[in-house]
Every structure is written in C-alpha cells, then in structure tokens.
Amino acid sequence: MTGRTRPPSFVRHTTAARVNHWIIGICFVLLVLSGLSMFHPMLYFLSSLFGGGQWTRAAHPWIGVVLTVSYAGLIVQFWRDNQWRRDDLAWMGAIGRVIVNKEEGVPEVPRFNAGQKFVFWSMTLFVPVLFVTGLAIWEIYFAAYTTIEQQRIATLIHSFVAIAAIIVWIIHVYAGIWVRGSMQAMTHGRVTPGWAWRHHRKWLRQLAASDSRGPKPGAQTSSQTDLKGDRR
Amino acid sequence: MSDLQSQDYIRRSASTLTPPSIRRYEDQVAKLIDVSRCIGCKACQAACMEWNNLRTEVGTFEGSYDNPSDLGPSTWTLMRFTEWEDQKGNLEWLIRKDGCMHCEDPGCLKACPAPGAIVQYANGIVDFISENCIGCGYCVKGCPFDIPRIDPVDHKSYKCTLCSDRVGVGLEPACVKACPTGAIMFGSKTDMTRWAGERVEELKSRGFEKAGLYDPPGVGGTHVMYVLNHADTPSIYAGLPDRPTISPVVEVWKGFLKPLALAGLAFTAVAGFFHWIVVGPNEVQPEDDEAARQLLESKEKSR
Numbered sequence: 001m002t003g004r005t006r007p008p009s010f011v012r013h014t015t016a017a018r019v020n021h022w023i024i025g026i027c028f029v030l031l032v033l034s035g036l037s038m039f040h041p042m043l044y045f046l047s048s049l050f051g052g053g054q055w056t057r058a059a060h061p062w063i064g065v066v067l068t069v070s071y072a073g074l075i076v077q078f079w080r081d082n083q084w085r086r087d088d089l090a091w092m093g094a095i096g097r098v099i100v101n102k103e104e105g106v107p108e109v110p111r112f113n114a115g116q117k118f119v120f121w122s123m124t125l126f127v128p129v130l131f132v133t134g135l136a137i138w139e140i141y142f143a144a145y146t147t148i149e150q151q152r153i154a155t156l157i158h159s160f161v162a163i164a165a166i167i168v169w170i171i172h173v174y175a176g177i178w179v180r181g182s183m184q185a186m187t188h189g190r191v192t193p194g195w196a197w198r199h200h201r202k203w204l205r206q207l208a209a210s211d212s213r214g215p216k217p218g219a220q221t222s223s224q225t226d227l228k229g230d231r232r
Numbered sequence: 233m234s235d236l237q238s239q240d241y242i243r244r245s246a247s248t249l250t251p252p253s254i255r256r257y258e259d260q261v262a263k264l265i266d267v268s269r270c271i272g273c274k275a276c277q278a279a280c281m282e283w284n285n286l287r288t289e290v291g292t293f294e295g296s297y298d299n300p301s302d303l304g305p306s307t308w309t310l311m312r313f314t315e316w317e318d319q320k321g322n323l324e325w326l327i328r329k330d331g332c333m334h335c336e337d338p339g340c341l342k343a344c345p346a347p348g349a350i351v352q353y354a355n356g357i358v359d360f361i362s363e364n365c366i367g368c369g370y371c372v373k374g375c376p377f378d379i380p381r382i383d384p385v386d387h388k389s390y391k392c393t394l395c396s397d398r399v400g401v402g403l404e405p406a407c408v409k410a411c412p413t414g415a416i417m418f419g420s421k422t423d424m425t426r427w428a429g430e431r432v433e434e435l436k437s438r439g440f441e442k443a444g445l446y447d448p449p450g451v452g453g454t455h456v457m458y459v460l461n462h463a464d465t466p467s468i469y470a471g472l473p474d475r476p477t478i479s480p481v482v483e484v485w486k487g488f489l490k491p492l493a494l495a496g497l498a499f500t501a502v503a504g505f506f507h508w509i510v511v512g513p514n515e516v517q518p519e520d521d522e523a524a525r526q527l528l529e530s531k532e533k534s535r
Contacts, residue, residue: 038345038368040490041246053346053366054387099507101514139369139382152373152481159485163493167500174504180515193524194516204524208531 010196010207011214012185020073021186027067028169034060035162061138068131075124081111081216082121088114108201111215119172126165133158238400243352245344251351258354262421263394263405264428265329266459267469268435268443269415272297272311272327279410280309283395303330305383308392309407312470328458328469329407329416332379332392334358336452339478340391342486343374349389356421356455357394365389374486376451376476394455424457431459450477 013021034056037046047056087107091098091114094106098115112120136146136154146154176182181195196204206217240258241251281287286306294301297313309331316324338358341350349364350371360371360380367387371380380389395405403409404418417424428445435443444463447453458472466472 038366040494041248041345041347042494044246044345044347047366053364057366057368057387100511137369137373139367139372140384140387143369143372143382148373148378149479149481151369152479152485155370155373156481156485156489159489159493163489163496166497170497170500170504174507178504178508178511178514180513192516192521193528194518194521197524197527198516198520199514204527208528211531 009190009192010204011189012191012196013189013215014077015189017074017077017215018186018189020070020077023070024067024074027063027070030063031060031067031162032166032169034063036166039159039162061134064131064134068127071123071127078112078120079124082117084117084121085110088117103198108205109199110202110206111200113200115171115175119168119175122168123165126161126168129161130158130165133161238351238353240354241351242354243338243341244348245341245350246347251348253354256354260421261355261357261394261399261419261455262424263334263408263456264417264419264424264459265456266415266417266428266431267326267328268431268440268459268461269413270311270327270329271413271415272313272325273412274299274311275410275412276329276407276416277307277309277311279406280392281306283398283406284308284393303379303381303391305381305388305390307381308332308390314468314470316468326469328472330379330470332358332394332456333377333451333476334392334394334455335376336454337478339374339376339451339482340371340380340389341374342478343370343482345370353396355399357396357399358455359393359396360389360391362388362390374478374482376473376478421453421455428457428459432463435459435461446472448473448476450475 030050033046034050036043037050037053037056038044038060044053047053050056050059087110090107091109095115097103097106098113133154135142137151137158143151176186179199181191181199185191185195193204196207203214206212207214210218212218238255239252240255241253242256244251286308288300288304288306291300298310300307300310303310309329312328312330314326314328316326318324334357336356338350338352341352341358344350345368346364346366349361349366350358351361352358365388367382367389369382369389371389372378372382380391382389395403395407398405405416408416408418417427419427425445425447432443432445440461442464443459443461446458446460446463446466458466458469460466460469462468465474467474
C-alpha cells in the first residue's frame, strides 16, 4: 500500500437506493413490532411502543402503505441485477462453503449473489401479498367490501406471509452483520475493492473493465472524478 | 362491567395465565328463545335499547319488517322476519330474535388479540370489555354467527352482553323481562334445557315433527338457545347456521400458526446467533485487497 493514502472505493448503492432501502427498513421494523403485538398475546406489550392497542391497530396499515410504495421503488432500482442466472444455481450448490467463510472455488458473483436474490424475490412476492390481504382486513375502510370468510382467509394469509417475511428479514439482517462491510455498503453506499473482490468478483471485473465507479458497469457518474481524487 | 371485581372469569382473551376465577362455582345460565311463541312485537329490542342506553340512528325502510335492517354497534338484538313456505305451500312467518349466542367456546374470544378485551364469566356469559378493545375486527372473523359490529366513531366492538350487569345482581336480562308472551326465558342452563324439552314435546304433539332445541354442539353449546319448530333446518330462520363451528381458517390461524410462528422466528434468530459464535464474521482478507489492487492496476496499465 505504499504510495497511496487509501484504496479507492466503489459505489455499491446509490443515494436514492439507500434512502429507499432505509425507508423500507424503518417501516418493516415498525410493522414487525406492531404486527407481532396483534399476533401473539405474549408480544402484546409491544403495542405500548405505539401508544397502546388502538394506536397500533390504527398505525399498522398506514405504515404498510408507505412500505408498499417504497418497495415498488426498490423493485424498479434493483430488479435488473436480481435476475436469476444459471450461475446462481452453481453458487447455491456451493452454499455449504459460503456459510463457513471458505469461499475458495465458489463461483464468482456479479452484483448480487443467489442468497441476495432470494431475499429480493421473496420480499417482492411477500410485500404485494401482504398489501392486498392487509387491505382486506383494514376494518375501517375496507370491511364493507369483503365477506367475513374472505377476511378470515386474508388474515390467515397475512399472518403466515408476515412470519415468512420476518424470517427472510432475520436472514437478511444477519447476513449484513455477518458479511463485514455490507452494512457500510447500505449506510454510506461504498465498498472497498477488496470487499468487492471477495464477495462480488464478477461485479468488480465488470466495473474495472468499463472503468466504472459503480454501482453499474459503464456508469460514468460524477463520482468518476472522486475516483481520481481518491488516488491523489 | 370491568369496574366490578368479577373474579369469576373462566376465559380471558389473549391471556396466557389463568384469570381471576375464584368464583367459578357459579351456575351456568342460559336464555331460551322460543320462536314458536314469538309475536314479533320488538319489545325485546326496545327493552335492550332502554336498559343499555343505546340509540341507533333512524334508518330507511328496506322493504322488510326488520328494523333496523341489521345488527349494529348500537343494535345488539334484532327481530329477523322470514316468510317461509313449507312443502305443502303453507306460508309460515318465522321470527327470530338475533343477537350474541354466548357460545361456550367463543370464536370471538379465541380470535381477539387484546388481553382482556373479551372475557367469559363462570356463568357462561361472553362479554366485551370495551376499554381493552383495539377495534381490529378479529372478533368479527372469529364469530360463527356474524354478531360483533365495530363502531366507526370509537373503533370498539359491540354486541349483546346478555345484560351481564343485571345478571350479576340476580336480575334477568332486559329482553326477558319485557317479553309479553314468555317467548324469552332465562335461568340456569339445566332448567332452560329441561323446559325446552317440554316445549319441544308440545310442539311435536301439535304437528311440528321436526321441532327441537338449538344448542349447537359445534361451539360447545350456547348460552342463548332457541326452540325451533323446524330444528332440522335452522338456516330457514334468517340464516341461522345449521352447524356452526369456529371457522377452521381461524383455528389454523390462532391454534396452529401462532406457536409455530414464534418457534420459527426464534429458531431463525438463534440459528443466526450460533452461526456468529461458531463461524464468525466473513471479513475481507489482505489477499482480497491485494488481488483487487492488482486487478485494478492491470486495467490502468492496459489503458
């Protein structure tokens, strides 16, 4: 590392994507807390965080609306890089090595690996289902448009899918803690070349080949000048 | 009722502990509605409004004697009128006093997520404790009889209390007191069942061969029972369910999914924690930095 003050960094997520992601993140946490309080009696105490049961009941659906809208934005920003490819199967086949941090011989990963794609597509399925079933059981506004039997089914689907979403979310959060540097990628948006090499080598190669700063190959953003600046 | 020290709860919604129930020796009560003696005068409706201080907004004529046209947050009991023809083409006017059936196994209470918003007393009465109610409408989904109604202003669920305040001090429900023909009776469930048996025999002797008592076992029996002159087809009485049970959908949601979900969440979180303990963080190694540096430098040079 002689002759260089610090290594250049790459833009992993744009500011828009990060703001979008964290609106969803905040909403999701609030929805988990309020939703679980109305799901299991042992977690009812969580409703105090929202000012009691009535407030929890009133707030939960509105937070859900905000999440749904912002998730639509996230789909727009991320769906291309999350398209399922043949390589993803090979990566999934090597998952046993990935989870024990022994990644030699694991297929090179583009911008997102199969695990991240799994999180993305699971949530892309879950969020609309939760939204639609949530509307059906939004007592104040929509009870008149559904039969009680439909509401029962909607409630069951809503709680079942919500639990699935929370499990996927736990995996997502833990992966962010486990893979060092991922959290910064989503908070400050930047990763080191070493991080990109280790976790998303194909992405790094694409960026390097097109002399891009990221997040997309060929993206010649204003950050291009920063790259030069970094290397002073 | 929640201001009183009941101490006779046998069930309490969303509670994992035994509620105060030292007075559980109480007799089970029941209201018996003998539709064959009902003349449809609506005195019970008026008495219910009077005792409970309920005033439903005056509605519009819907082409039926039902007035108001449906149960509501402030209409806890309602005469439902049905014009029904038997096989011979004889017209019969069926009048059923609708309202909470006070199930022995209450679906509303099972579905309710708010601790203590729905309780069942030792005498069998199922009561909504309004200050604990959060207005979610789960009771509506739990109820096999389509009884609870959420008020759009205060977002609380309401239904017949079986005059738990009157019964608690040894009085009969207001509707029972007001009924001019004795079509509504009140007493211990044993007495009411015996009395219903006599009525059914009498109806049978008068040609109603299918007369019987409506005390549906699918919900563990009810604390409001009907004597029906056509007990083989309860649904002809304005849609009284033939074989009511708590919906299997609700049972899966509240019985099966609830513990399974918590176990699933706990398992995932614990698995993550132990992965951290056993495997630890996945950190960028100096080799990675070096390899990346070489890659980038080779690109620089080739340009």
